[in-house]
Amino acid sequence: MRGERSMPDFKEVKIPDGDLITVKNGKPVVGDRPIVGVLRGDGIGLDITPAMKKVVAAAVAKAYGGKREIQWCPLYAGLEGLHHYGKVLPEETIAAIQHLKVAIKGPFTTPIGEETHVCLYCAHQQYHAGTCDECGKTDGVAERFRSINVGLRQAMDLYACVRPIMYFEGVPAPNKYADHVNFIIFRENTEDVYAGHDFERGGEVAKAIIALVKEKTGKQIREDSGIGVKPISVTGTKRLVRMACQWAIQNDLPSVTLVHKGNIMKFTEGSFAKWGYEVATQEFGDKFVTEKALWDEHGGKMPAGKILIKDRIADSIFQQIQTRPGEYSVLALPNLNGDYMSDAAIALVGGLGLGPGANIGTEVAMFEATHGTAPKYTGMDKVNPGSIILSAVMMLQHMGWSEAADLILDGIRAAIKDGQVTYDLARLMKAEGRKGVNEVSCSGFGEAIIARMK
Incomplete structure (x- = not known):
């Protein structure tokens, strides 16, 4: 194994031979055989995570002629965490992700009621341990917990939830401007x-x-x-907006929008906007121009080479991403409204089945399926693996393997265009009267993507 740090003494985690990812000046340093953590997830994680791994392996092999290969390191949380450690979010799993620097995960069960226990097989909630009253399994009932997803973010200070929202041609979408949707959401993750x-x-x-x-x-x-x-802090706000601004600069995007409810919550949401402007104007002053300065000093004409920094009230932006989504390229939001916005925005382009996501901190990045566990479909090889596959695209881009990422995107676009899609997209396409739609399985969608990588 190649890397610059010593190996922790793990109990259940078996680190495979390969290259440990390191971080230098905020950027991952990745060898040809990087070790990446993978958490299967609960419910349909059983189906979608293997499909993702197969697609990634094919893309990497094709892009680099067999010279590069991801070494997957299984990690355990949720049901698997309960089986390996007796707890849903083991300390060893967190330590392993921190050691590896990059991981990707399927969905995890999140209890929503006041019951004292939840079954991690079927998500049934009840007031006792032992056998699940719904599915009858004897080894999957855990004491109520808050959220594995939130626990992972907070334990590793993964302060930015990053959600690209993009339209794929051929996906039935409820919004007539769906083909104009192409923006990325930076949601503060810890406050x-x-x-x-x-x-x-x-x-x-x-x-x-x-x-x-x-x-x-x-x-x-x-x-x-x-x-x-x-709580909304100067520290939490500025590091989130800083990442959003850096993304806009690196990707030559036209604007960053600070979304808030500062007209009502002046010292939390209002301060988020104030501190966000300070980041753009004080740290990146040569790159950004405020909306006020645009009109007061430039007559409404954007100066060449500048990025517009603006703000919008939260309830207003929900309307504007529907009526004129082309005006937005990067959105930065506090945690709660960022959560709402992420799911509302992906609905514009067809739903969570094609919604990727990442949780990123100073050194660690964790990529994830953004939907739930859908336990009734577990093991049926039926559901759409698009979310976790697109999250793997983000992971490859983060690692600097853009050639492999582009192959997957090409394969997804072609599979959708050819009508080779899972049941969720197939029924919508057929409802619109589209001909030649072929409903494929979860693994079949992965195979369709691989076959169309050009």
Whole structure:
């Protein structure tokens, strides 16, 4: 194994022979046989993750004539974490991802109710351990937990959730401007109401906050309220907007838009916009021009070589990405609105089945399927693996292997154009009256992509 750091003493993780990815000046340094972590995921992760690995292997082999090859390192969380460690988010898994620097994962079960336990096979929630009341499995019920996805992000400070939104010709889309959609969302990942400062009605902390607010402001919060805290910091905001600005510069994009609800939440969301402008104008002043300066100083005409930095109110942007999506290329948002925006935006171009995503920190990058576990389809080889395959495209681009990434994109475009698609896209295409649509399996879609790599 080649690399500059010592091997941790892992219990369950078996690091394969290959090249450890390192990071230098914020960029990954990747050998010809990089070791990449892979977390299968729960539910349909059983189907989509192997399909992704096969597509990536074919693209890498074709792009580099067999001179490069990813060495996959299995890592465990969710159901597999429960089986290997007795917990859904093992410390060893986090340590292994940090060691490897790059990983990709399938979807994980996230409990949504107040029940004390959840089955990681079928997602049924119940009030006891042991056998699942729904599916009858005896080895998949875990104590209720918050979120494996959020836990991974917070444990490794993966502060940027990056979601490209693009249209593929031939995909039925509800918006008539879908073919104009081509932007990327940078969502702050560690703060806002998702930070975990969420306190139950009647609890000690909730009561203390209610009392403190009354004491300091004279305002009364209802005593029977659950309480959530919404932290947004200078540090969290600026590093997120900095990444968004750097992306716009590196990819020669025309604008960065700061999305916020600062008209109401002035010292959190409003500050996000203020601090975001400071990054663009103070750190990248030679590259950016504000919307105000554009009109006050340049008569509305963009100066050559400049990028526009602007802001939009959150509720307004949901309308604007539908009515004039071509005006946006990079969006930077706080956590909650970023979550809403990501899923709303991908609906413009056909839904989460073709929605990739990544969670990126200072050194570690974790790529992921952005949809749920769909347990009723587990093992049926039926669902669309497009999300995790496109996330692998992002991973390859992050590693500097753009030739392999481009082959996969070419294969996806051609497969969709030829009507070789999974059931979700096939039924929509047929509903539109399209002829020659061939519904393929999950693995079959992967094979269709491979066959069309040019």
